[in-house]
Amino acid sequence: MFESKVVGGAVPKEYIPGVEKGLNSVMGSGVVAGFPVVDVKVQLVDGKYHDVDSSALAFEIAARAAFREALQKGKSVLLEPIMKVEVVTPEGTIPVGDPAASSTRGGGQNPGPGHASGQNCNVINAMVPLHEHVRLR
Numbered sequence: 744m745f746e747s748k749v750v751g752g753a754v755p756k757e758y759i760p761g762v763e764k765g766l767n768s769v770m771g772s773g774v775v776a777g778f779p780v781v782d783v784k785v786q787l788v789d790g791k792y793h794d795v796d797s798s799a800l801a802f803e804i805a806a807r808a809a810f811r812e813a814l815q816k817g818k819s820v821l822l823e824p825i826m827k828v829e830v831v832t833p834e835g836t837i838p839v840g841d842p843a844a845s846s847t848r849g850g851g852q853n854p855g856p857g858h859a860s861g862q863n864c865n866v867i868n869a870m871v872p873l874h875e876h877v878r879l880r
Contacts, residue, residue: 744784754790754802761799762787765806774814775821785810824873834863 745763747754754762766785773780790802 745787746784747787749787749789753792754787755792755797758792758797758799758802759787761802762806764799765803766810768803769807769810769814773819774811775819778821780814780819781822825870826873828869828871830867830869832865832867834865836865 745766747759747762749759770780770783772778792802
């Protein structure tokens with residue numbers, strides 16, 4: 744997420760989209776193994792420009808370099824892969840709050856009614872760490 748907090752024209756408005764573009768290009772392939780950067784908020788609070796030498800491209804390049812440096816100094820970490828899963832079960836087979844169903848470190852939604860192949864069923868949508876998903880197979 745990007746937010747400009749610049750006041751007083753320290754960075755002209757026409758250069759601010761260049762800063763955001765530079766940040767987004769780094770977020771797509773971060774500094775740790777080239778994986779995307781998530782859960783980051785960036786605020787532009789100040790800057791300087793030169794009437795002759797400044798451009799949106801110059802601010803984009805500067806933002807890219809500054810963000811990479813900040814990610815390296817901030818000791819970025821690689822998060823474990825998370826999978827979105829959908830489980831369809833016959834109606835009444837999984838009680839809500841079943842400890843076995845919640846032992847995967849996953850975050851799920853309450854089972855909801857569904858319809859599969861003419862049968863009444865429960866549909867459970869969850870986000871589960873890949874390691875746990877593989878372990879359950």
